[in-house]
Amino acid sequence: MNVLITGSSGLIGSEAVEHFDRQGHDVYGLDNNMRSEFFGVSGDTTWNLHRLRTVTRSFRHLDIDIRDRERVIDVFKTHRFDLIIHCAAQPSHDRAAMIPMVDFDVNAAGTMNLLEATRLHCPEAVFIHMSTNKVYGDAPNELPLVELEHRYEYARPVDYHGISEECRLDRSLHSLFGASKAAADLLAQEYGRYYGLRVGIFRAGCVTGPSHSGVELHGFLSYLVKIGVRGEPYTIYGYKGKQVRDQIHSADVVSAFEAFARNPRPGEPYNLGGGRQNSASVLESIAAIEAVSGKKIRWTYTDQNRRGDHICYISDLRKLAEHYPQWKITRGLDDIIVEMVQAERERM
Numbered sequence: 001m002n003v004l005i006t007g008s009s010g011l012i013g014s015e016a017v018e019h020f021d022r023q024g025h026d027v028y029g030l031d032n033n034m035r036s037e038f039f040g041v042s043g044d045t046t047w048n049l050h051r052l053r054t055v056t057r058s059f060r061h062l063d064i065d066i067r068d069r070e071r072v073i074d075v076f077k078t079h080r081f082d083l084i085i086h087c088a089a090q091p092s093h094d095r096a097a098m099i100p101m102v103d104f105d106v107n108a109a110g111t112m113n114l115l116e117a118t119r120l121h122c123p124e125a126v127f128i129h130m131s132t133n134k135v136y137g138d139a140p141n142e143l144p145l146v147e148l149e150h151r152y153e154y155a156r157p158v159d160y161h162g163i164s165e166e167c168r169l170d171r172s173l174h175s176l177f178g179a180s181k182a183a184a185d186l187l188a189q190e191y192g193r194y195y196g197l198r199v200g201i202f203r204a205g206c207v208t209g210p211s212h213s214g215v216e217l218h219g220f221l222s223y224l225v226k227i228g229v230r231g232e233p234y235t236i237y238g239y240k241g242k243q244v245r246d247q248i249h250s251a252d253v254v255s256a257f258e259a260f261a262r263n264p265r266p267g268e269p270y271n272l273g274g275g276r277q278n279s280a281s282v283l284e285s286i287a288a289i290e291a292v293s294g295k296k297i298r299w300t301y302t303d304q305n306r307r308g309d310h311i312c313y314i315s316d317l318r319k320l321a322e323h324y325p326q327w328k329i330t331r332g333l334d335d336i337i338v339e340m341v342q343a344e345r346e347r348m
Protein backbone atom coordinates (compact mmCIF):
# COMPACT_ATOMS: atom_id res chain seq x y z
CA MET A 1 0.00 0.00 0.00
CA ASN A 2 0.91 3.65 -0.42
CA VAL A 3 0.34 5.12 3.04
CA LEU A 4 0.26 8.84 3.85
CA ILE A 5 0.64 9.83 7.49
CA THR A 6 0.22 13.49 8.42
CA GLY A 7 1.81 14.71 11.64
CA SER A 8 4.39 11.97 11.09
CA SER A 9 6.98 13.47 13.45
CA GLY A 10 4.47 13.62 16.30
CA LEU A 11 3.54 10.98 18.85
CA ILE A 12 0.80 9.08 17.03
CA GLY A 13 1.98 9.79 13.50
CA SER A 14 5.50 8.45 14.16
CA GLU A 15 4.09 5.29 15.76
CA ALA A 16 1.99 4.78 12.61
CA VAL A 17 5.02 5.40 10.34
CA GLU A 18 7.05 2.70 12.09
CA HIS A 19 4.14 0.28 12.15
CA PHE A 20 3.25 0.46 8.46
CA ASP A 21 6.91 0.65 7.37
CA ARG A 22 7.61 -2.58 9.32
CA GLN A 23 4.86 -4.25 7.33
CA GLY A 24 6.60 -3.37 4.05
CA HIS A 25 4.29 -0.60 2.84
CA ASP A 26 5.51 2.60 1.14
CA VAL A 27 5.10 5.23 3.83
CA TYR A 28 5.03 8.98 3.24
CA GLY A 29 5.15 11.22 6.30
CA LEU A 30 3.92 14.78 6.04
CA ASP A 31 5.00 17.15 8.84
CA ASN A 32 6.31 20.72 8.92
CA ASN A 33 7.45 20.61 12.59
CA MET A 34 4.78 23.14 13.51
CA ARG A 35 4.74 21.67 17.02
CA SER A 36 7.91 23.70 17.67
CA GLU A 37 6.05 26.85 16.59
CA PHE A 38 3.17 26.00 18.94
CA PHE A 39 5.25 25.03 21.99
CA GLY A 40 8.79 26.32 21.47
CA VAL A 41 11.99 24.34 21.59
CA SER A 42 10.72 21.58 23.91
CA GLY A 43 7.96 20.82 21.38
CA ASP A 44 10.46 20.44 18.54
CA THR A 45 9.96 17.11 16.78
CA THR A 46 13.15 17.10 14.70
CA TRP A 47 14.69 14.43 16.97
CA ASN A 48 11.79 12.12 16.15
CA LEU A 49 12.11 12.72 12.40
CA HIS A 50 15.84 11.82 12.61
CA ARG A 51 14.96 8.73 14.64
CA LEU A 52 12.36 7.65 12.06
CA ARG A 53 14.92 8.00 9.27
CA THR A 54 17.24 5.60 11.05
CA VAL A 55 14.70 2.96 12.10
CA THR A 56 12.58 2.73 8.94
CA ARG A 57 13.05 0.94 5.63
CA SER A 58 11.43 3.19 3.03
CA PHE A 59 9.95 6.17 4.83
CA ARG A 60 9.84 9.41 2.83
CA HIS A 61 9.34 12.76 4.54
CA LEU A 62 7.32 15.62 3.02
CA ASP A 63 7.90 19.01 4.64
CA ILE A 64 4.47 20.40 3.79
CA ASP A 65 1.96 22.48 5.73
CA ILE A 66 -1.54 20.95 5.65
CA ARG A 67 -2.92 24.51 5.39
CA ASP A 68 -1.26 24.81 1.96
CA ARG A 69 -4.18 23.60 -0.15
CA GLU A 70 -2.33 23.60 -3.48
CA ARG A 71 0.65 21.63 -2.24
CA VAL A 72 -1.60 19.14 -0.46
CA ILE A 73 -3.63 18.57 -3.61
CA ASP A 74 -0.39 18.24 -5.62
CA VAL A 75 0.87 15.49 -3.32
CA PHE A 76 -2.36 13.57 -3.80
CA LYS A 77 -2.14 14.03 -7.57
CA THR A 78 1.41 12.66 -7.64
CA HIS A 79 0.92 9.64 -5.35
CA ARG A 80 -2.12 7.45 -5.28
CA PHE A 81 -2.64 6.73 -1.60
CA ASP A 82 -4.46 3.62 -0.34
CA LEU A 83 -4.47 4.67 3.30
CA ILE A 84 -4.34 8.14 4.84
CA ILE A 85 -3.81 8.58 8.57
CA HIS A 86 -4.38 12.18 9.55
CA CYS A 87 -2.64 13.12 12.80
CA ALA A 88 -1.31 16.63 12.05
CA ALA A 89 -2.92 19.16 14.37
CA GLN A 90 -2.63 21.98 16.84
CA PRO A 91 -3.31 19.65 19.78
CA SER A 92 -3.63 21.86 22.88
CA HIS A 93 -6.76 23.59 24.14
CA ASP A 94 -4.81 26.06 26.26
CA ARG A 95 -2.64 27.04 23.28
CA ALA A 96 -5.67 27.39 21.00
CA ALA A 97 -6.98 30.25 23.15
CA MET A 98 -3.84 32.23 22.33
CA ILE A 99 -3.86 31.49 18.57
CA PRO A 100 -7.51 30.84 17.63
CA MET A 101 -7.12 31.64 13.91
CA VAL A 102 -4.07 29.43 13.46
CA ASP A 103 -5.75 26.67 15.48
CA PHE A 104 -8.80 26.77 13.21
CA ASP A 105 -6.76 26.91 10.00
CA VAL A 106 -4.69 23.87 10.99
CA ASN A 107 -7.36 21.73 12.66
CA ALA A 108 -10.49 22.47 10.65
CA ALA A 109 -9.32 23.88 7.27
CA GLY A 110 -6.25 21.60 7.15
CA THR A 111 -8.48 18.55 7.66
CA MET A 112 -10.83 19.81 4.95
CA ASN A 113 -7.90 20.10 2.51
CA LEU A 114 -6.95 16.47 3.13
CA LEU A 115 -10.51 15.13 2.90
CA GLU A 116 -11.17 16.97 -0.33
CA ALA A 117 -7.82 15.90 -1.84
CA THR A 118 -8.79 12.31 -1.00
CA ARG A 119 -12.22 12.68 -2.60
CA LEU A 120 -10.71 14.17 -5.76
CA HIS A 121 -7.71 11.89 -6.23
CA CYS A 122 -8.09 8.64 -4.26
CA PRO A 123 -11.74 8.15 -3.28
CA GLU A 124 -11.17 4.42 -2.72
CA ALA A 125 -8.63 5.07 0.05
CA VAL A 126 -9.31 4.55 3.75
CA PHE A 127 -9.04 7.83 5.65
CA ILE A 128 -8.39 7.76 9.40
CA HIS A 129 -9.10 11.02 11.17
CA MET A 130 -7.61 11.55 14.64
CA SER A 131 -10.21 13.41 16.61
CA THR A 132 -10.40 14.08 20.33
CA ASN A 133 -12.73 13.64 23.29
CA LYS A 134 -12.78 17.45 23.52
CA VAL A 135 -15.42 17.37 20.77
CA TYR A 136 -17.83 16.60 23.64
CA GLY A 137 -16.78 19.82 25.37
CA ASP A 138 -17.40 19.68 29.09
CA ALA A 139 -20.63 17.64 28.73
CA PRO A 140 -18.90 14.60 30.34
CA ASN A 141 -18.64 16.69 33.54
CA GLU A 142 -22.43 16.50 33.91
CA LEU A 143 -22.27 12.88 35.05
CA PRO A 144 -22.72 12.55 38.82
CA LEU A 145 -19.41 11.83 40.56
CA VAL A 146 -18.21 10.73 43.96
CA GLU A 147 -14.99 11.99 45.47
CA LEU A 148 -12.67 9.24 46.71
CA GLU A 149 -9.39 9.70 48.60
CA HIS A 150 -7.19 9.99 45.48
CA ARG A 151 -9.63 10.29 42.57
CA TYR A 152 -13.09 11.13 41.34
CA GLU A 153 -15.29 8.25 40.26
CA TYR A 154 -18.64 7.91 38.47
CA ALA A 155 -21.43 7.70 41.01
CA ARG A 156 -23.85 5.54 39.00
CA PRO A 157 -23.12 1.91 38.05
CA VAL A 158 -24.57 2.64 34.57
CA ASP A 159 -21.62 4.98 33.90
CA TYR A 160 -19.00 2.42 34.94
CA HIS A 161 -17.61 1.92 31.40
CA GLY A 162 -17.26 5.66 30.88
CA ILE A 163 -18.19 8.07 28.08
CA SER A 164 -19.70 6.59 24.94
CA GLU A 165 -20.21 8.04 21.45
CA GLU A 166 -23.78 8.86 22.54
CA CYS A 167 -22.49 11.84 24.52
CA ARG A 168 -23.78 15.03 22.87
CA LEU A 169 -21.40 17.28 20.94
CA ASP A 170 -23.13 20.64 21.26
CA ARG A 171 -24.34 22.92 24.05
CA SER A 172 -21.18 22.61 26.11
CA LEU A 173 -17.92 24.49 26.66
CA HIS A 174 -15.32 23.09 24.25
CA SER A 175 -12.38 25.49 24.25
CA LEU A 176 -11.43 26.86 20.83
CA PHE A 177 -9.44 23.67 20.24
CA GLY A 178 -12.46 21.47 20.98
CA ALA A 179 -14.55 23.55 18.57
CA SER A 180 -12.04 23.43 15.70
CA LYS A 181 -11.65 19.68 16.24
CA ALA A 182 -15.44 19.24 16.38
CA ALA A 183 -15.65 21.00 13.00
CA ALA A 184 -13.05 18.59 11.60
CA ASP A 185 -14.79 15.59 13.22
CA LEU A 186 -18.14 16.52 11.61
CA LEU A 187 -16.51 17.16 8.22
CA ALA A 188 -14.81 13.76 8.38
CA GLN A 189 -18.14 12.09 9.28
CA GLU A 190 -19.78 13.90 6.38
CA TYR A 191 -17.19 12.76 3.85
CA GLY A 192 -18.05 9.25 5.02
CA ARG A 193 -21.83 9.58 5.16
CA TYR A 194 -22.49 11.99 2.29
CA TYR A 195 -19.74 11.09 -0.18
CA GLY A 196 -19.35 7.48 0.96
CA LEU A 197 -15.61 7.81 1.55
CA ARG A 198 -14.13 5.17 3.83
CA VAL A 199 -13.49 7.56 6.71
CA GLY A 200 -13.06 6.50 10.34
CA ILE A 201 -13.06 9.00 13.21
CA PHE A 202 -11.19 8.24 16.43
CA ARG A 203 -11.89 10.39 19.47
CA ALA A 204 -8.94 9.92 21.77
CA GLY A 205 -8.41 11.12 25.31
CA CYS A 206 -4.85 10.83 26.59
CA VAL A 207 -2.56 9.10 24.13
CA THR A 208 0.95 8.56 25.32
CA GLY A 209 4.21 6.77 24.70
CA PRO A 210 7.95 7.40 24.56
CA SER A 211 7.84 9.31 21.24
CA HIS A 212 5.87 12.22 22.69
CA SER A 213 7.57 15.62 22.80
CA GLY A 214 5.59 16.34 25.98
CA VAL A 215 5.13 19.95 27.09
CA GLU A 216 3.12 21.49 29.91
CA LEU A 217 0.25 22.42 27.59
CA HIS A 218 0.00 19.06 25.85
CA GLY A 219 0.95 15.47 26.63
CA PHE A 220 0.17 15.20 30.34
CA LEU A 221 1.75 11.84 31.18
CA SER A 222 4.79 12.36 28.96
CA TYR A 223 5.40 15.77 30.52
CA LEU A 224 4.91 14.41 34.04
CA VAL A 225 7.42 11.60 33.39
CA LYS A 226 9.90 14.11 31.99
CA ILE A 227 9.50 16.32 35.07
CA GLY A 228 9.71 13.33 37.40
CA VAL A 229 12.88 11.91 35.88
CA ARG A 230 14.60 15.30 35.58
CA GLY A 231 13.57 16.49 39.06
CA GLU A 232 11.78 19.63 37.80
CA PRO A 233 8.70 21.22 39.49
CA TYR A 234 5.15 20.33 38.40
CA THR A 235 1.89 22.28 38.81
CA ILE A 236 -1.47 20.56 39.29
CA TYR A 237 -4.36 22.68 38.00
CA GLY A 238 -7.55 22.28 40.04
CA TYR A 239 -9.91 19.42 40.97
CA LYS A 240 -7.55 18.59 43.89
CA GLY A 241 -5.43 16.54 41.50
CA LYS A 242 -8.19 13.94 41.49
CA GLN A 243 -9.13 14.41 37.82
CA VAL A 244 -9.11 11.06 36.03
CA ARG A 245 -7.75 10.23 32.57
CA ASP A 246 -7.50 6.89 30.77
CA GLN A 247 -4.11 6.50 29.13
CA ILE A 248 -3.61 4.61 25.90
CA HIS A 249 -0.27 3.74 24.34
CA SER A 250 0.16 5.06 20.80
CA ALA A 251 0.82 1.48 19.59
CA ASP A 252 -2.70 0.47 20.67
CA VAL A 253 -4.06 3.52 18.83
CA VAL A 254 -2.34 2.44 15.63
CA SER A 255 -3.63 -1.12 15.92
CA ALA A 256 -7.17 0.32 16.10
CA PHE A 257 -6.45 2.24 12.86
CA GLU A 258 -5.29 -0.98 11.26
CA ALA A 259 -8.40 -2.88 12.35
CA PHE A 260 -10.59 -0.14 10.83
CA ALA A 261 -8.55 -0.04 7.60
CA ARG A 262 -9.14 -3.78 7.08
CA ASN A 263 -12.88 -3.43 7.40
CA PRO A 264 -13.88 0.25 7.15
CA ARG A 265 -17.31 1.56 8.16
CA PRO A 266 -17.72 4.94 6.40
CA GLY A 267 -18.26 7.92 8.70
CA GLU A 268 -18.20 5.97 11.95
CA PRO A 269 -16.86 7.72 15.09
CA TYR A 270 -15.19 5.72 17.88
CA ASN A 271 -14.04 6.69 21.34
CA LEU A 272 -10.50 5.49 21.84
CA GLY A 273 -8.62 5.49 25.14
CA GLY A 274 -7.09 3.17 27.67
CA GLY A 275 -10.52 2.49 29.15
CA ARG A 276 -11.24 1.76 32.78
CA GLN A 277 -8.25 -0.57 33.20
CA ASN A 278 -5.80 2.25 32.30
CA SER A 279 -7.49 5.07 34.18
CA ALA A 280 -5.72 7.06 36.88
CA SER A 281 -6.00 10.46 38.52
CA VAL A 282 -3.15 12.99 38.45
CA LEU A 283 -2.31 12.08 42.07
CA GLU A 284 -2.32 8.37 41.23
CA SER A 285 -0.16 8.98 38.16
CA ILE A 286 2.37 10.92 40.24
CA ALA A 287 2.57 8.05 42.75
CA ALA A 288 2.99 5.49 39.95
CA ILE A 289 5.82 7.47 38.30
CA GLU A 290 7.55 7.97 41.65
CA ALA A 291 7.40 4.23 42.30
CA VAL A 292 9.13 3.49 38.97
CA SER A 293 11.67 6.35 38.93
CA GLY A 294 12.45 6.17 42.64
CA LYS A 295 12.29 10.00 42.77
CA LYS A 296 9.75 12.24 44.49
CA ILE A 297 7.96 14.65 42.16
CA ARG A 298 8.02 18.25 43.44
CA TRP A 299 4.50 19.42 42.72
CA THR A 300 2.50 22.45 43.75
CA TYR A 301 -1.24 22.94 43.55
CA THR A 302 -3.22 25.80 42.09
CA ASP A 303 -6.96 25.87 42.69
CA GLN A 304 -7.80 27.11 39.18
CA ASN A 305 -8.62 24.20 36.90
CA ARG A 306 -8.03 24.45 33.15
CA ARG A 307 -11.15 25.87 31.49
CA GLY A 308 -13.48 23.13 30.29
CA ASP A 309 -11.17 20.42 31.64
CA HIS A 310 -12.78 17.03 32.19
CA ILE A 311 -13.09 15.93 35.82
CA CYS A 312 -13.41 12.21 35.22
CA TYR A 313 -12.99 10.94 31.68
CA ILE A 314 -12.86 7.25 30.89
CA SER A 315 -13.44 6.15 27.28
CA ASP A 316 -16.19 3.61 26.79
CA LEU A 317 -14.52 1.19 24.39
CA ARG A 318 -17.48 -1.12 23.87
CA LYS A 319 -18.46 0.12 20.39
CA LEU A 320 -14.91 -0.24 19.07
CA ALA A 321 -14.59 -3.68 20.67
CA GLU A 322 -17.91 -4.79 19.20
CA HIS A 323 -17.09 -3.61 15.66
CA TYR A 324 -13.47 -4.81 15.81
CA PRO A 325 -13.32 -7.74 18.26
CA GLN A 326 -9.70 -8.54 17.35
CA TRP A 327 -8.56 -5.14 18.70
CA LYS A 328 -7.65 -4.80 22.36
CA ILE A 329 -5.51 -2.82 24.77
CA THR A 330 -2.11 -4.53 24.99
CA ARG A 331 -0.23 -2.07 27.23
CA GLY A 332 -1.26 -1.52 30.83
CA LEU A 333 -0.62 1.78 32.58
CA ASP A 334 2.29 0.38 34.65
CA ASP A 335 4.02 -0.96 31.50
CA ILE A 336 3.52 2.39 29.78
CA ILE A 337 5.11 4.27 32.68
CA VAL A 338 8.10 1.89 32.87
CA GLU A 339 8.70 2.29 29.12
CA MET A 340 8.42 6.09 29.29
CA VAL A 341 10.72 6.45 32.31
CA GLN A 342 13.35 4.33 30.55
CA ALA A 343 13.03 6.35 27.34
CA GLU A 344 13.35 9.64 29.23
CA ARG A 345 16.48 8.44 31.04
CA GLU A 346 18.04 7.46 27.72
CA ARG A 347 17.22 10.89 26.30
CA MET A 348 18.92 12.77 29.18
Ligand SMILES: NC(=O)c1ccc[n+]([C@@H]2O[C@H](COP(=O)([O-])OP(=O)(O)OC[C@H]3O[C@@H](n4cnc5c(N)ncnc54)[C@H](O)[C@@H]3O)[C@@H](O)[C@H]2O)c1
Pocket residue numbers: 006007008009010011012013030031032033034035036045064065066067086087088089090091106110130131132133203204205206207208212213219
Ligand atom coordinates in the same frame (compact mmCIF):
# COMPACT_ATOMS: atom_id res chain seq x y z
N1 LIG B 1 -1.72 12.88 22.31
C1 LIG B 1 -2.93 12.91 22.82
O1 LIG B 1 -3.09 12.73 24.03
C2 LIG B 1 -4.15 13.09 21.94
C3 LIG B 1 -5.40 12.95 22.54
C4 LIG B 1 -6.53 13.14 21.77
C5 LIG B 1 -6.41 13.45 20.44
N2 LIG B 1 -5.19 13.58 19.88
C6 LIG B 1 -5.13 13.96 18.46
O2 LIG B 1 -4.26 13.09 17.76
C7 LIG B 1 -3.58 13.80 16.73
C8 LIG B 1 -2.09 13.61 16.90
O3 LIG B 1 -1.72 13.98 18.20
P1 LIG B 1 -0.24 13.85 18.72
O4 LIG B 1 -0.29 13.70 20.18
O5 LIG B 1 0.51 12.87 17.90
O6 LIG B 1 0.27 15.33 18.41
P2 LIG B 1 1.75 15.84 18.14
O7 LIG B 1 1.74 17.30 18.39
O8 LIG B 1 2.75 14.98 18.83
O9 LIG B 1 1.87 15.58 16.56
C9 LIG B 1 1.24 16.39 15.61
C10 LIG B 1 2.23 16.67 14.51
O10 LIG B 1 1.59 17.47 13.52
C11 LIG B 1 2.53 18.39 13.03
N3 LIG B 1 1.80 19.54 12.49
C12 LIG B 1 1.13 20.48 13.19
N4 LIG B 1 0.60 21.38 12.36
C13 LIG B 1 0.95 21.01 11.11
C14 LIG B 1 0.69 21.56 9.84
N5 LIG B 1 0.00 22.71 9.69
N6 LIG B 1 1.16 20.91 8.75
C15 LIG B 1 1.87 19.76 8.88
N7 LIG B 1 2.16 19.21 10.08
C16 LIG B 1 1.70 19.84 11.18
C17 LIG B 1 3.37 18.76 14.24
O11 LIG B 1 4.65 19.29 13.87
C18 LIG B 1 3.47 17.44 14.99
O12 LIG B 1 4.65 16.73 14.65
C19 LIG B 1 -4.07 15.25 16.84
O13 LIG B 1 -5.14 15.42 15.97
C20 LIG B 1 -4.55 15.35 18.27
O14 LIG B 1 -5.55 16.35 18.43
C21 LIG B 1 -4.04 13.41 20.60
